[in-house]
Amino acid sequence: MSDDSNDLPEANKLTRTKQKWAREGRFLTGKTSRPNSERLPPGQHLVRDWPVLDLGQQPEIALDQWRLIIDGAVEHPTTLDWAQFQREPSSVKTSDIHCVTTWSRYDNRWTGVSTHDLLDLVMPTPEAQFVILHSYDRYTTNITLADFASEDAIVAHSWEGKPLTREHGGPVRLVVPHLYFWKSAKWLKRIEFVASDARGFWEVNGYHNRADPWKEQRYSND
Ligand SMILES: Nc1nc2c(c(=O)[nH]1)N[C@H]1C(S)=C(S)[C@@H](COP(=O)(O)O)O[C@H]1N2
Ligand SMILES: [Mo]
Numbered sequence: 001m002s003d004d005s006n007d008l009p010e011a012n013k014l015t016r017t018k019q020k021w022a023r024e025g026r027f028l029t030g031k032t033s034r035p036n037s038e039r040l041p042p043g044q045h046l047v048r049d050w051p052v053l054d055l056g057q058q059p060e061i062a063l064d065q066w067r068l069i070i071d072g073a074v075e076h077p078t079t080l081d082w083a084q085f086q087r088e089p090s091s092v093k094t095s096d097i098h099c100v101t102t103w104s105r106y107d108n109r110w111t112g113v114s115t116h117d118l119l120d121l122v123m124p125t126p127e128a129q130f131v132i133l134h135s136y137d138r139y140t141t142n143i144t145l146a147d148f149a150s151e152d153a154i155v156a157h158s159w160e161g162k163p164l165t166r167e168h169g170g171p172v173r174l175v176v177p178h179l180y181f182w183k184s185a186k187w188l189k190r191i192e193f194v195a196s197d198a199r200g201f202w203e204v205n206g207y208h209n210r211a212d213p214w215k216e217q218r219y220s221n222d
Contacts, residue, residue, distance in 0.1 A: 039096070041213035044104040051103060052167045055201075059136040059166075059187050066171050068155070072132075072193035075123035082171070085157075088113040088121070093154045095177035097184075098213040110175050112156035115148050118191070127195040133174055133183075134190035141183050141200035142209070143176060145193070152177050155188060180211040180218070 040046060063082045071077040080088070091114040097105040124145065131148040133141050147153075153176045157164060164170030169186025176183050182202045203209050208217035 039106070040104055041098055042216050043218075044098055044102055044213065047103045047105055050097075050105055050168070051099070051101075053099065053101065053181075054167075054186060055137060055139060057137050061136055061171055061187065063171060068172065068188065069190040069192075070118060070122045071190070073125045073128035073195055074193050075125060076121065078122050085113065085172070089117045091117070091154055093152055093175070095152050095175065097177065097181050100180040100182055100207065100211070100218050104213075108175075108177075109160050110154050110156035111158040111161065112154045112172060112175075115150070115153040115155065115174075118155060119149060122193075124193045128193040130194050130197045132192040132194055132198055132200065133185035133188060134192060135185045136187040136189045139185060139187075139201050141185050142198055142203060143179065143183055144197075144210075147176060147179060147183075147210075150176065150178055155191075178212070180208075180213055182207060183211050 066082050068080045068085055069078075070080070090111060092109060092111050093114070094107055094109045097103075097108055129145055131143050131145055133143070153174070155172050156175050157170070157172045159168065164173060169184075169188070172188050173186040174184050174188050174191075197209070199209060203220075206220050208219055208221050210217050210221070
């Protein structure tokens, strides 16, 4: 029997896996870089219920009236009605919510259309660097194109397999789970791609422009 542990099939498999991770840059960026002990961002506490937060006006949008406009710096500006939105590729993504008011909620299962698939549909032009989200309650928020395009981001119509309730932003809301939840626009109406950044409702009212919970980017950075 060889005493070279590299001859053990398990060791070889582990080594190959680690080499693969190294090639992929695994553990260097994004979610996988955080050990489980750091799942809860600094200053946050865990809740089991799901609080409702908004400007106080919860628009009721009938599905036959609902439209999602995707425009601005894109090759193919598009307006989707409900039937067209349902025909887009469906994705399921499970993620944690981190609200700037310090509550976090783990393992929310969202169903909808991934931002990747929406990007494929409209094809942002090279000038597009930022995304402005416009909602039916006239709320707005801004994120970078890179944040919008993150792997976990989804335009969700369902939560835990059930249609999103009106209070939580139905018919559809954005979910960008790696940023504080105010970036996740409820009652989403329009996704506008732009060349230069323009602050949204909370961003002009004292909240941080980027909103990374891991860096506690809660309040204005200028
Ligand atoms: N259209 C719209 N989206 C919104 C808001 C809003 O007022 N209007 N509030 C934001 C804030 S501050 C938070 S914390 C979350 C709350 O989402 P929830 O009510 O589903 O928990 O929605 C975000 N998206
Ligand atoms: Mo919030």
